[in-house]
Amino acid sequence: MQGQEQQRILQTLKQGLETQTSADAGEMLQVPMDGYTDPAQLALEQAVFFKQTPLMLGLSSDLPGINTYVATNETGVPILMTRDASGCFRAFLNVCRHRGMQVVATGRGEGRQFSCPFHAWTYQNTGDLIAVTHEDKFGSLDHRDFGLTELPSAEISGTLWVQSSVGEPLDPSGLLGPLADEFLHWGLAQHPFRETQVIEADINWKLAIDTFGENYHFNVLHRTSLATDIIGNLQTHDIFDRHYRMVFAGKAGFEQVLAAAMPIENWPYRQLTLNIYFLFPNVIFVVDPAGIDVLRMYPADNAPGRSRTHHSYYPHPDLADTITESRFPGFNKVIVDEDYWAATRIQRNAEASVQPYGLFGRNEPALHHYHRVHGDALGLPALTVLPPN
Ligand code: FES
Ligand SMILES: [Fe+2]
Numbered sequence: 001m002q003g004q005e006q007q008r009i010l011q012t013l014k015q016g017l018e019t020q021t022s023a024d025a026g027e028m029l030q031v032p033m034d035g036y037t038d039p040a041q042l043a044l045e046q047a048v049f050f051k052q053t054p055l056m057l058g059l060s061s062d063l064p065g066i067n068t069y070v071a072t073n074e075t076g077v078p079i080l081m082t083r084d085a086s087g088c089f090r091a092f093l094n095v096c097r098h099r100g101m102q103v104v105a106t107g108r109g110e111g112r113q114f115s116c117p118f119h120a121w122t123y124q125n126t127g128d129l130i131a132v133t134h135e136d137k138f139g140s141l142d143h144r145d146f147g148l149t150e151l152p153s154a155e156i157s158g159t160l161w162v163q164s165s166v167g168e169p170l171d172p173s174g175l176l177g178p179l180a181d182e183f184l185h186w187g188l189a190q191h192p193f194r195e196t197q198v199i200e201a202d203i204n205w206k207l208a209i210d211t212f213g214e215n216y217h218f219n220v221l222h223r224t225s226l227a228t229d230i231i232g233n234l235q236t237h238d239i240f241d242r243h244y245r246m247v248f249a250g251k252a253g254f255e256q257v258l259a260a261a262m263p264i265e266n267w268p269y270r271q272l273t274l275n276i277y278f279l280f281p282n283v284i285f286v287v288d289p290a291g292i293d294v295l296r297m298y299p300a301d302n303a304p305g306r307s308r309t310h311h312s313y314y315p316h317p318d319l320a321d322t323i324t325e326s327r328f329p330g331f332n333k334v335i336v337d338e339d340y341w342a343a344t345r346i347q348r349n350a351e352a353s354v355q356p357y358g359l360f361g362r363n364e365p366a367l368h369h370y371h372r373v374h375g376d377a378l379g380l381p382a383l384t385v386l387p388p389n
Contacts, residue, residue, distance in 0.1 A: 001182045006269040009236050013249045013273075014264065016234045023237030023246070025365035028386040030357040033350040035371075035380075036204035042304045044378050045205075049281040050075050050298065053377075054152065054161045054170050056283045057081065059294065060189040061314060062160065063089060067112045067125060071104040074198075074298055074310045077164040078102050079151065082125040085112065091153035091162040092127050097146040108193075123148050156180055158188025177241045179277070191292050191314035197328050198308055199336060200300065203343040204350075205282065205307035206374065208297040211339040212276055212284045214364040215248055221342055225334045230274055237365045242280035242373045246366050247273050250289075270316075278370055281377065290323065291315040293331070305347050359386065 001009075016022050035041055049055075055075060062070050063083040070081045071094050078094035080103065096103050101118040104111070113130065115122045122131040127148040132138055152163040154172040157180045161170060176183055201208065218232030229251055236247045253272040270289055277285040286293040292314045300306040313327045349355065360367040371383060 001185050001269070001275070005182070007264060009247050010264055010267050010269065010272065012236050013234060013247065013254070014258075017231065017249065017254065017258075022234045022363055023365050025237075025360075025362045025368045027368075028362060029360040029368050029371070030384040030386055031360055031367075031371060032383075033356060033358055034353070036207055036347060036350045037304050037353075039304055041378070041380075042299055042302070045374075046076070046299060048378055049374075051077075051165045052163070052167075053281055054154070054163045054175055055281070055296070056159050056175075056279050056285075056294075057091075057162050057296070058160045058312065059191065059193070059292070059314060060089075060155060060158045060160060061191055061193050062108065062312070064193065065110070068108070068110050069104065069114075069125065070108045071102075071106050072310075073106055074296065074308070075162075075164040076298070079162055079164065080104050080114075080148065081153070081160060081162065082127075084125045088126075089153060089155040089160060090125075090127060091151040092148035093151060093166075095149065096121055097129065097148070098132075103148070157183035158186070159183060176279075177243060179240045179243055179245070179279075186287060186292070187317070188292065188314075190317045192317070192320050194291075194313050194315050194320075194323075195326060195328065196310065196312040197332075198310055199332070199340065201307055201309065201336075201340045201344065202305055203307055203340060203347045204304055205297045205299045206370075207343040207347060208295075208307050208309050208340070209278065209282065209284060209370060210367060211335070211343055212286075212295070213278070213366040213370060216361065216363050217342075221338050222334060225338060233363065235366075239369055242377075244278040244366055244369045245275065247275050249273060276366075278366060280373055289316065290319060290327070293327075305351060 066083055066085050066087055068083050072079055080092045080094035082090050094102050094104055096116040098121050101116050103116045104114045112125055113122055120133045124130050127150055129143040129146045132141060152167050152170045154161050154170040156172040156175055161175045215232050215235055218227040231249045231251050234249055238245045250272050257267050275287040279285055282297045284295040294312045296310040298308050300308045315323045
């Protein structure tokens with residue numbers, strides 16, 4: 001994020017703190033609870049979001065050098081992402097052209113060639129089929145016709161995008177859209193990949209996203225955890241087409257700079273803020289002083305009430321050597337034990353069909369945005385604005 005924008009955000013947070021105000025959506029919205037439970041809506045979401053929409057599957061540092069790869073089935077389709085010997089990023093269906101076996105085991109590593117574990121057909125990391133075992137006995141093939149099936153993919157500003165279905169090449173400028181420059185300034189490629197976890201939860205995948213969508217709940221649900229570090233009921237609000245950004249203020253840091261009467265131009269932006277992005281349709285992207293967390297939410301088990309959150313952590317480049325402990329126990333104490341704990345109870349009540357609507361308040365503008373862009377993309381009726389009384 002560029003300096004001028006940082007100044008504007010810090011100023012907004014400072015003012016909000018002084019006046020006890022926060023971003024205001026100007027209206028309240030009704031959210032139909034069956035959006036979290038309806039199998040027909042889930043089927044539509046799976047088709048539109050998880051098959052036909054480019055998804056951010058990682059950062060450039062997930063493929064840190066030439067001839068590296070990541071194999072993942074998280075979208076519901078087996079995907080192999082590679083960086084070839086020239087540094088070029090590509091994505092393929094991780095499916096052997098012989099009998100359909102998964103070629104590369106799920107995980108990450110280095111490899112210029114991949115040999116299928118069933119009959120050892122071998123592919124280059126460019127997707128080219130380079131060897132058919134006993135081809136003289138199998139039958140002669142034109143290898144050019146039997147490479148791994150390439151998926152639309154693109155790398156932009158340190159992020160990796162893949163569409164899970166075959167289609168037209170992606171236009172990289174349409175992926176991060178107006179956030180492309182800002183992401184470049186975060187220096188994502190310099191944040192090394194550290195660790196990854198999958199959180200399985202009995203909640204709809206959108207409830208997993210919702211939990212990151214406001215800090216109205218910090219002083220209640222997180223009063224003994226996150227609220228000791230982050231100021232509740234205070235956020236910025238910026239829309240970037242279908243994406244979104246909100247910034248929270250760190251408690252200790254803000255107290256220090258304010259007590260020192262430090263001019264705002266000298267405030268250390270990264271040290272003072274928690275930056276939360278929603279990247280359409282399913283990513284929560286968090287930048288804080290310790291690094292970057294990428295959380296990719298997916299429906300699971302074809303059940304509206306089940307989801308998987310794929311979480312990867314990339315430490316700040318200056319801290320990569322000093323941070324040695326896993327980030328996940330501390331993170332999960334808040335996100336799993338508190339946020340997803342609450343979301344599980346919301347899901348259970350939604351499934352009981354006892355209350356048709358929830359509400360998004362004026363002070364929860366990110367939730368207005370996510371649910372509107374999701375609904376628009378699916379062709380759902382517009383959410384109802386609650387008339388002011
Ligand atoms: S299925 Fe891959 S080599 Fe036979
Ligand atoms: Fe929370």
